Amino acid sequence: MWIPTEHEKYGVVIAGFRGTVPHGLSLEIGDTVQILEKCDGWYRGFALKNPNLKGIFPSNYIHLKNACVKNKGQFEMVVPTEDSVITEMTSTLRDWGTMWKQLYVRNEGDLFHRLWHIMNEILDLRRQVLVGHLTHDRMKDVKRHITARLDWGNEQLGLDLVPRKEYAMVDPEEISITELYRLMEHRHRKKDTPVQVSSHHLFVQMKSLMCSNLGEELEVIFSLFDSKENRPISERFFLKLNRNGLPKCPEKPERHCSLFVDLGTSELRKDIYITVHIIRIGRMGAGEKKNACNVQYRRPFGCAVLSIADLLAGDTKDDLILKVYMCNTESDWYQIHENIIKKLNARYNLTGSNAGLAVSLQLLHGDIEQIRREYTSMFTHGVSITRKLGFSNIIMPGEMRNDLYITMERGEFDKGGKSVARNVEVTMLIVDSAGQILKDFVSFGSGEPPATEFHSFVLYHNNSPRWAELLKLPIPVDKFRGAHLRFEFRHCSTKEKGEKKLFGFSFVPLMQENGRTLPDGTHELIVHKCEENVSLQDASRYLKFPFSKGLGNNHPALKTTKESFWITSFLCSTKLTQNGDMLDLLKWRVHPEKIAGCLSKLKEIDGSEIVKFLQDTLDTLFGILDENSQKYGSHVFDCLVHIINMLQDSKFHHFKPVMDTYIESHFAGALAYRDLIKVLKWHVDRITEVERQTHNQEVLKAQEYIFKYIVQSRKLFSLATGGQNEEEFCCCIQELLMSVRFFLSQETKGTTALSQAQAVFLNSFPAVYSELLKLFDMTEVANLVRDTLGSLPTITNADESLQAVKLQCIGKTVESQLYSSPESRYILLPVVLHHLHVHLQEQKDLILCARILSNIFCLIKKNSSEKSVLEEIDIIVNSLLDILLRTILEITSRPQSAGSAMRLQFQDITGEFVSCLLSLLRQMTDRHYQQLLERFKTRDELRDFLLQIFTVFRILLRPEMFPKDWTVMRLVANNVIITTVLYLSDALRKNFLNESFDYKIWDSYFYLAVIFINQLCLQLEMFTPSKKKKVLEKYGDMRVTMGCEIFSMWQNLGEHKVHFIPALIGPFLEVTLIPQPDLRNVMIPIFHDMMDWEQRRSGNFKQVEAKLIDKLDSLMSEGKGDETYRELFNSILLKKIERETWRESGVSLIATVTRLMERLLDYRDCMKMGDVDGKKIGCTVSLLNFYKTELNKEEMYIRYIHKLHDLHLKAQNFTEAAYTLLLYDELLEWSDRPLREFLNYPMQTEWQRKEYLHLTIIQNFDRGKCWENGIILCRKIAEQYESYYDYRNLSKMRMMEASLYDKIMDQQRLEPEFFRVGFYGKKFPFFLRNKEFVCRGHDYERLEAFQQRMLNEFPHAIAMQHANQPDETIFQAEAQYLQIYAVTPIPESQEVLQREGIPDNIKSFYKVNHIWRFRYDRPFHKGVKDKDNEFKSLWVERTTLILVQSLPGISRWFEVEKREVVEMSPLENAIEVLENKNQQLRTLISQCQTRQMQNINPLTMCLNGVIDAAVNGGVSRYQEAFFVKEYILNHPEDGEKIACLRELMLEQAQILEFGLAVHEKFVPQDMRPLHKKLVDQFFVMKSSLGIQEFAACIQASPVHFPNGSPRVPRNSVPVSMSPEGVRVIPRRSPLSYPAVNRYSSSSLSSQASAEVSNITGQSESSDEVFNMQPSPSTSSLSSTHSASPNVTSSAPSSARGSPLLSDKLKHSRENSCLSPRERPCSAIYPNPSEPSQRIVFNHIGDGALPRSDPNLSGPEKAVNSTPSSWSLDSGKEARNMSESGKLMSPPVPPRPMQTASPARHITSVSPSPAGRSPMKGTVQSFTPSPVDYHSSGLISNSPVLSGSYSSGISSLSRCSTSETSGFETQINEHLVPISNCNASEEPVRKESKTPPPYSVYERTLRRPVPLPHSLSIPIPSDPPALPPKPLLVRPNNLENSSKRTEQVPRPRPLPRKVSQL
DSSP states (O other): OOEEOSSOOEEEEOSOBOOOSTTBOOBOTTOEEEEEEEETTEEEEEETTOTTOEEEEEGGGEEEOOEEEESOSTTOEEEEOSOHHHHHHHHHHHHHHHHHHHHHHTTOHHHHHHHHHHHHHHHHHHHHHHHTOOOHHHHHHHHHHHHHHHHHHHHHTTOOOOOEETTEEOOTTTSOHHHHHHHHHHHHHHHHSOOOOOEEEEEEEEEEEEOSSOOSEEEEEEEEEETTTTEEOBOOEEEEEOTTSSBSOTTOHHHHEEEEEEEEGGGOSTTEEEEEEEEEEEOSSTTSOTTSOSOOEEEEEEEEEEETHHHHSOOOOSEEEEEOEEESSGGGGGGHHHHHHHTOGGGEEEOTTOOEEEEEEEEEESOHHHHHHHTHHHHHHOOEEEOBSSOOSSOOTTOOOEEEEEEEEEEEOOOTTOSSOOBEEEEEEEEOTTSOBOOSOBBSOTTSOOBSOEEOOOOTTBSSOEEEEEEEEOOOGGGTTTOEEEEEEEEEOOSSSOOEEEEEEEEEESBOTTSOBOOSEEEEEEOEEOOTTOOOOOHHHHHTSOOBSSSSOOOTHHHHOOOEEEEEEEEEESSOOOOHHHHHHHTTTTOGGGHHHHHHHGGGSOHHHHHHTHHHHHHHHHHHHHHOHHHHHHHHHHHHHHHHHHTTSTTTGGGHHHHHHIIIIIOOOTTHHHHHHHHHHHHHHHHTTOSOOHHHHHHHHTHHHHHHHHHHHHHHHHHHHTSTTHHHHHHHHHHHHHHHHHHHTOOOOBSOHHHHHHHHHHHHGGGGHHHHTTTSOHHHHHHHHHHHHHTSOOOTTBOHHHHHHHHHHHHHHHHSHHHHSHHHHHHHHHHHHHHHHHHHHHTOSHHHHHHHHHHHHHTSOTTOOOHHHHHHHHHHHHHHHHHHHHHHHHHHHSOOOSSHHHHHHHHHHHHHHHHHHHHHHHHOOHHHHHHHHHHOOSHHHHHHHHHHHHHHHHHHTSGGGSOTTOHHHHHHHHHHHHHHHHHHHHHHHHHSSGGGOOHHHHHHHHHHHHHHHTOGGGOGGGSOHHHHHHHHHHHOOHHHHHHHHHHHHHHHHGGGGGGGTTTTHHHHHHHHTSSOHHHHHHHTHHHHHHHHHHHHHHSSOHHHHHHHHHHHHHHHHTTOOOHHHHHHHHHHHHHHTTTOTTHHHHHHHHHHHHHHHHHHHHHHHHHTSSSOOHHHHHHHHHHHHIIIIIIOOHHHHHHHHHHHHHHHHHTTOHHHHHHHHHHHHHTOOSSOOEEOOBTTBOSEEHHHHHHHHHHHHHHHHHHTTOHHHHHHHHHHHHHHHHHTTOHHHHHHHHHHHHHHHHHHHHSOOOOOOEEEEEEESTTSOTTTTTEEEEEEOOTTOOHHHHHHHHHHHSTTOEEOSOOSOOOHHHHTOSSOEEEEEEEEEEOOOOHHHHOSSOOHHHHHHHHHSSEEEEEEEEEEEOSSOOSSOTEETEEEEEEEEEEEEEESSSSSEEEEEEEEEEEEOHHHHHHHHHHHHHHHHHHHHHHHHTTOOSSSHHHHHHHHHHHHHHHBTTTHHHHHHHSSHHHHHHOGGGHHHHHHHHHHHHHHHHHHHHHHHHHHHHOOGGGHHHHHHHHHHHHHHHHHTTOOOHHHHHHHSOOOOGGGOOOOOTTSOOSEEOTTOOEEOOOSSOOOOOOOOOOBOOOOOHHHHHHHHHHHOOOSSHHHHHTOOOOTTOOGGGGGOOOOTTOOOOOOGGGBOOOOHHHHHHHHHHHTTSOGGGOOGGGTSOOOOOOSOOOOOOOGGGOOOOOSOTTSOHHHHHSOOOOOSOOSOHHHHHHHHTTOSOOOOOSOOOOOOOOOOOEESOBOOOOOOOOOOSSOOOOOSSOOOSOBOOOTTOOTTOTTTSOOOOTTOBBGGGGGBOOOSOOOOOOOSSOOSEEOOOGGGHHHHHHSOOOOTTOOOOOTTOOOOOOOOTTOOOOOSSOOOOOOOOOOOOOHHHHTSOOOOOOOOOOOOOOOOOTTO
């Protein structure tokens, strides 16, 4: 049975549990769980990370922890009862863990590893805390380390700053907001502001002396030298080196490492130097023999100097090499360091051994204790401490020092009877009073232990030596008295014995007879002569002698001696004094007559001497006061004041506790209070009388300690007498304070002595409170203080410094113990608030005011409901609320200073005042708000207050109000604001509705509410789950609360709602875009309300619509809104308007807005991607068109034009960029209208902007190689220049135009590929979803590259493996499907393509530009399939795609607007194939005749392909299919077509005969056998056609060639193509049907045969296909594409022609994506071209290329395939084709000219493309295009680029080519099976205007599209005459079947003017 748990409430998972049992809860190690119930070893509960999921889990998997339960029951909350630091560590590490992994994913390795180390360190520290074995101090230290690391990690990860108190997190609800702000500010300052360090230390480590020839031991002496004052400032660091230059004791680091301590900041300057003196120990001369002398001397060696400024740049530990210098003369040794510093090069040079000193130096910052903590290893291993000379800047009590510093300066000695000067060595000893030598009290420096005696270095032959050696003598105080120093002088001989002979001595006592020590300074000592054998053991013998020449000795012997010795002494002692006045004062009882003098001299004594004897001095003063107060009372008082004020000095500040201790423990003056009060009152009374207030100010400054003495004295007196004279004492105090109040109440103007005295008193008065509280109760003292502070004048023209001091006094009062008590606080609060109000009103001393207010509110806890607290809040509200609001408004409206310090100060003030306001508002209850609102007497006052507080709240919500990581503070502030707003909204409803409606205050309210909801810190969706949970538990979702309040207030507005329409639409829309479902459900219905009220007011809601659209764009581009919002917006509003009368227009608005959201969401999602891709561009185009066509938002339209332009430039789509910018150019005119500054355009005229746009567009067209377009723009701008007579620019423009012409002729342009792409499925963006597009590929981009690019752009898309139209399931699928294949462009019918003699590099532009139509073919079988001849039933479905805009345009792809499907019968396909082959033959023959071919191979291969195929079967399949009696009887309507086919066969024979004649003329000798073979086979072919002689045929169908070239005469009807693509051939004489020949020849193309063979499994000539040999003209590019491995050839050999390179490329590319089953029949049937006329061959001499169709491109005309024989088996093969599963195609033949395009069964259906492949290869994943294409440069007259012409390639293989001129088939009103063109239509086509390359034409019934029309050329009235064209004649049954609708130019969109844009 499950039992609720009592104590087992909280635990941690210690083993993972999968939860596989019924109701099991899956848990991971480390999860924390809350336990609800237990049963038989199982718990039931939930994991705290997911409280909604409850389940059971084993109890032994859980480690229980102590916890306390809040709100027991269903909603109980468990809080672990562990250390708060542990709790924080646990939760923080959990959050870090997730983010830490993300650092790895984002490749932020450095932070990843650092955070990993910190996390491990925190875990180790956590273990230490959990163990609980730490001492209190150690625990505190560990917590400090933990919190420091937590703060570091939070800062690095961008997490929130955690407020802490004593290392524990604080609950912001448990402390006042001002205290919370201070905690946050403290942590923020600690994080941002480096701590100013006043103490510095220099670490020195001696490494070695690098010298070539040492051989002697050395002494190295370091010290710090002040070159400015020319004196050392530190003791010496002394160490010894061995003969190798290394430290003698390397195992003792303290011997070679030292720390120079207590350097002040003022001593880190460039004129402080580290000096190093090196002394060698050895022979007198460095070059002497080793055995010359056994005695060693200290001799100078060298000196090195380094400025301490060199270390300030970088505190490095790297070794430094110091150069060692030697003085030129030894007599300068004492100042060698000064010479080096001053760079007196003449006095020193480098040592002879070129020595270098290797040292390590490092500057350390912080106090010495901090250094000990941070560099523990340094102190653990050992380091010597080198002090500064004398006391440090701060003298600490208890510091014991008694150091005497002696500097041996110099000496003056005589020669002593010698011829040369002496070598003097000085030995110093310390001798005590008993004559014994004191041992180990001579310190050479900090590195070596003290010694008994010191030997100076020796200067060679110098009777006036200067040493300047500093020694420290740490002599104990007890041995100081009676001791003296003895200096012995010896001459050092350089002879072999090396004797040291004593010749004199000096001495100096350390203490004088009167008890004073040796005074500091330089002393000239007397040198007493003596002999070597004189004994100095008995000191009493010479102590009677005089020792100094300057200490008052007048001994007659002094005048005779000439020898002297100078020393400098300096005493640093806390026990001994050199001051006689001090000694006299301390011994005042001995000389009572000197008391007055001693007291007056006390002020002249140095403070360091006084603090040494502070207690003795105080005892002396109070002793004198007790014994003779009448006489010396005033003097003692003055001395006491002097000492008290002396302790205010920072140097002696630390001695205050010494005085406090003295007062508490040693002070015994029980009667002193009377005299002190009396003298103090006397001074206070005289303040207003005297002019000089210096002494009075000193007295007032010392009042704190005076009161301490008074109070302590009174306590001692009361203790001794049992409390006598209490009333008298109280009266004295009252009188004293009355005198104070009187002097404070005196008003002063300006700065006077009196005001200064008032300031001094106020500054120290608050310190008296605590003393008074020792004698009086809290209320009495509060009243005294209130009266005193209340006496202060409040005049505003007083001294400003005095006003500041008054406020400081108020601040200290608030901070005092007195104010902390509620009783006294209630008494003091009014006077405090009064002064605050005055200062705030004047806006003075705001920093102090803020601090005082913060302190006031810190004492008021949040939930204090005590009566006193409520009354205090009442007082504060009445006194300060208004002024507080005004102050915040004032300081936030000031411009911030540029200085960082001022900016920080500004933020501090603002934050303090804001926290005070928030504290006050949080403390206010219902009663307070009610009283506040009742206080306003008029509605205007209330209005002003509400506007003011709403404005302040908006300021508080600014992001910059608090640092970004202060989320805790922001949430508290928001909680206070929303609570206050809820209170004030009632006042708004009651006072400002109906008749008293006030728009401004309501607008301010709504504006505040919107800003509140939109705050970043309230967007819980961005928080981590744990943070979100904490916020929701503490505050809930405040956005929803405020949203409900907005809705409620909106509903209360009633008819006044119209005032806020449309102003509030944008703000409310921003609120609804927040992804909070509840908030959206509340706020979206407001839009319905707005629509309703707008409808009532104006009859429509255009304003609502306009505002919604404008704001949506800006808000969604900022990342707001999502798909869910779009659906919710749509559904809620549609539901709301169901019953409205304006429902229809409402639905329209909602639909428009919803569609805009779709596009904006797509745009935003696309823009998130890094690189520019088609998706980004397409999305921008979609949005641009939407703004233009549906919304008519001109400014947004122009903005997106420029965004699209920038995208194109980034993607290097220069042509598209030019077209895009043209859209803006069209909106402008050539006028002088001024335009405002817009986007990146300056303010300029419309003409200037249009000129700039034209030049930019021309530049982009140039870069995109679209030079023809650039030329037209050049002409337009040139016209403008010419009209303004701006010939300079006109010249430049003409030259630019000329350069563009040159580029057209000289530079190569690649013709792009075009691809049809279908996007199916719901996962695509709206602008792509279930639509098909045609895309213009990049240069060199083939199908495989394009499909890979599309897959990269849509990585989740699935490639469709067929070309069929998808069904509905694909459309509705929750996926992405891509269908891709290539399509062929159909150029518009343009004159340039019809003219002869135009170079291909000109025509190539018109073939791939301004393309609206594209097509592809699909084969299929209709009816019963004939197994013997499939061509009888093989039809072709030709699909034409018509785009919404022509390519290229503003995008690389455009949507397919319309699809037209034409079915071509087998007979029509045969006609087209033969026409194409005939045209190819004509072109090649013509090129050969005009010598355009570099070799004859292409013609040879084409002839061989046609003739050889005919011999081996040829076109017999067509004969079998169409010339049999059965077909003719069954298809009487095809009579004309059969005749046409027969005419084409005959025409082909004529062309072949003439071609062979031309071939014979040009064929090289080595190919003659092949030519002979062709001639023989041609006669066989003629016989198969039943042709005996050409004469009869020519009569029947006259075809001849001028100049020997076959040609149709002008009066005949040549092979041509109607606009509908129907082939028309006149029948001049009926041709009898020949018997069916069963040769192997066939006119089927190899491709067609291959397709058939793939289906039927037959292969008639596959061996020939795959064994063909490439010709010399085969392009190397043809090998780059492979075909399906299933490719075989069943084509009759006569049908196989020669492939062009482009066709090879095309076929392999197309076939690579489709499975053989899906390949289209365009592989069998050619794509027809649709020329309006056919041009007959011109004479050879006219230089024009021969062609049959003026609409065909150059390469198409270069190679055209024509069947050379007939076959009647095609029907059977065609029937078999539909039964086969796979299509095989042989290598692709050259691309033919398309001369016929029969249009059959025109329907508008979706395309079902398929493809083919010429060679073996694998089947690709994408559906290829069934059409092929070739690039502009691949013309057949190039032997390299013409392709591979080889035998065995059928002439029909071009059945899928469609590089043809513009073909446009319109759906007729009545669809008929066969359509043709009326011959009468021809003149109309001749008169049709030729559009420019990129002019935009609209087809009939097509909506206008916003494409550029700026580039269009005015249509000439008289177009240039076209070359002669043959008439088209069709049989009657074809003439009227369908008529082509006359082509109408696309209307140009009227230019719309942009207002000021």
